[in-house]
Amino acid sequence: MNHDLDSTIQRQLAAAQNIVIVGHIRPDGDVIGSMLGLAHALRTDNRRVTCVLQDGMPEKYVFLPGASEVLTSVPPNYDYLIVVDSSDIQRTGQVLEGLPPANLVIDHHRTHDDFGLIEYVLPEVEATALILTRSIPSWGLTITKEAATCLLTGILSDTIGFRTGSTRPAALRAAADLMEHGADFHDVYQRTLSDKTIAEARYWGQGLTKIQQSDAILWSTLSLHDRILSRYQGNDDADLINLLSAIKGSLVTVLFVEQEDGIVKVSWRSVEGVDVSALARDFGGGGHMAAAGAEINGSLQDIQERVIHKTKRYLEALRLSGLKENLDD
Numbered sequence: 547m548n549h550d551l552d553s554t555i556q557r558q559l560a561a562a563q564n565i566v567i568v569g570h571i572r573p574d575g576d577v578i579g580s581m582l583g584l585a586h587a588l589r590t591d592n593r594r595v596t597c598v599l600q601d602g603m604p605e606k607y608v609f610l611p612g613a614s615e616v617l618t619s620v621p622p623n624y625d626y627l628i629v630v631d632s633s634d635i636q637r638t639g640q641v642l643e644g645l646p647p648a649n650l651v652i653d654h655h656r657t658h659d660d661f662g663l664i665e666y667v668l669p670e671v672e673a674t675a676l677i678l679t680r681s682i683p684s685w686g687l688t689i690t691k692e693a694a695t696c697l698l699t700g701i702l703s704d705t706i707g708f709r710t711g712s713t714r715p716a717a718l719r720a721a722a723d724l725m726e727h728g729a730d731f732h733d734v735y736q737r738t739l740s741d742k743t744i745a746e747a748r749y750w751g752q753g754l755t756k757i758q759q760s761d762a763i764l765w766s767t768l769s770l771h772d773r774i775l776s777r778y779q780g781n782d783d784a785d786l787i788n789l790l791s792a793i794k795g796s797l798v799t800v801l802f803v804e805q806e807d808g809i810v811k812v813s814w815r816s817v818e819g820v821d822v823s824a825l826a827r828d829f830g831g832g833g834h835m836a837a838a839g840a841e842i843n844g845s846l847q848d849i850q851e852r853v854i855h856k857t858k859r860y861l862e863a864l865r866l867s868g869l870k871e872n873l874d875d
């Protein structure tokens with residue numbers, strides 16, 4: 547922790563009266579838990595805090611305290627702007643267009659591009675919610691029971707219940723602390739990682755029938771038609787990527803999710819030693835070593851061919867450098 551930076555942030559937060567916290571599009575548990583958790587910690591001092599997600603609150607996370615107050619655009623007359631869990635400004639959608647730079651950006655992505663006045667970026671930390679679990683007390687704020695519930699959601703979401711290769715002991719200790727602050731571990735775990743709706747199960751079914759595997763890559767697609775057939779209301783993959791990446795025998799897993807605006811959302815997952823964040827960045831996206839994504843313009847078929855081709859070439863280059871033999875052992 548950088549004490550000078552922490553005391554600057556503490557001073558700025560103490561002086562702010564009307565704070566806006568913005569997260570990224572296609573929001574996941576980490577961005578939602580971070581945004582709401584920080585909002586709860588800041589609200590204890592009678593500040594006005596507004597949370598903004600361009601895509602609104604996904605049904606899955608409406609159980610979180612404060613979820614019903616999330617807006618889809620930035621209100622006027624705020625005096626302090628915070629962006630959480632977003633590797634670049636495009637990730638927030640259009641909600642920040644025409645506004646002055648954010649006062650504080652808190653993130654944990656390897657591919658982070660600076661866009662705020664203060665950049666609080668720790669790429670080695672497993673979740674933005676974990677950064678906040680440590681920082682909130684060092685900024686003179688209190689982790690309430692509501693904040694603890696939200697922050698635990700973020701940590702469990704980005705570590706997929708402590709099973710990613712990035713998970714270190716401090717993440718488990720932080721989760722234990724959050725339980726002691728009043729978070730219901732079982733309930734949060736269940737809702738964040740286990741519970742599925744029948745529509746999600748049908749949507750998964752569509753994706754599972756289209757699995758392909760070749761050259762150490764496993765992939766599948768979810769089309770707009772699949773969404774309609776399964777009556778799935780979201781615009782994401784309903785976490786199907788986590789199921790696909792659990793299938794043994796591949797180094798990289800890729801999922802293509804067709805979007806309404808002629809865009810395809812691509813998700814990559816990889817085994818330890820294979821960095822997919824660089825691949826995602828080549829397609830205009832970003833992320834972490836083992837989990838990355840991008841939004842690419844084009845048809846599902848076209849993007850699929852381009853991405854699989856490039857992913858194959860990338861693995862080929864790794865094989866040539868001798869890494870894949872080690873990975874195959």
Ligand code: 5GP
Pocket residue numbers: 633634637655657787812813814830831832833834837838839840841
């Ligand atoms: P997912 O594939 O689950 O959407 O995301 C995996 C990781 O990649 C997350 O850390 C997420 O923030 C990042 N990511 C996903 N999509 C994009 C994107 O379009 N742009 C950037 N910069 N990062 C993304």
Ligand code: MN
Pocket residue numbers: 576577631654673674704
């Ligand atoms: Mn995150």
